[in-house]
Amino acid sequence: MGLxxxxxxxxxxxxxxxxxxxxxxxxxxxxxxxxxxxxxxDSLNIEIWGNEYGIYVSxxxxxxxxxxxxxxxxxxxxxxxxxxxxLINYVQTRMGVGDHREATSIAFAIANTHxxxxxxxxxFLDEVSEKHQESIDNAVTAYLDERVEKNM
Numbered sequence: 350m351g352l353x354x355x356x357x358x359x360x361x362x363x364x365x366x367x368x369x370x371x372x373x374x375x376x377x378x379x380x381x382x383x384x385x386x387x388x389x390x391d392s393l394n395i396e397i398w399g400n401e402y403g404i405y406v407s408x409x410x411x412x413x414x415x416x417x418x419x420x421x422x423x424x425x426x427x428x429x430x431x432x433x434x435x436l437i438n439y440v441q442t443r444m445g446v447g448d449h450r451e452a453t454s455i456a457f458a459i460a461n462t463h464x465x466x467x468x469x470x471x472x473f474l475d476e477v478s479e480k481h482q483e484s485i486d487n488a489v490t491a492y493l494d495e496r497v498e499k500n501m
Contacts, residue, residue, distance in 0.1 A: 381403075
């Protein structure tokens, strides 16, 4: 087993936990996962990169870090927000709300709740570590044993 195979094993476990947590809506996060290998004379690093929102879905976001400011009537409108746009898309896709005005209303209700209470995380990345650490460790050990044997 090579380093890329170990990275792909980790991606497989991340994908499993993402799906078990019910997050696989469009497949975008899973498709974004990539393996990067950094090997120097002194170290081996296997990095898994993916869309940043996966971290927020796993760890959650505290209320003060939600990118939304509640406005009262008459205070004017804010600018375009990727956060609100993402929530509208989420409402349309997850909840099947086809009417854009209704989806926008629901998205703002979610944003208001997040701005007060924060967004809870599912902990799916912690599950990867807790459930699959042994199989990942075994793959790394097998790889290192193989390298040592080749160099003897």
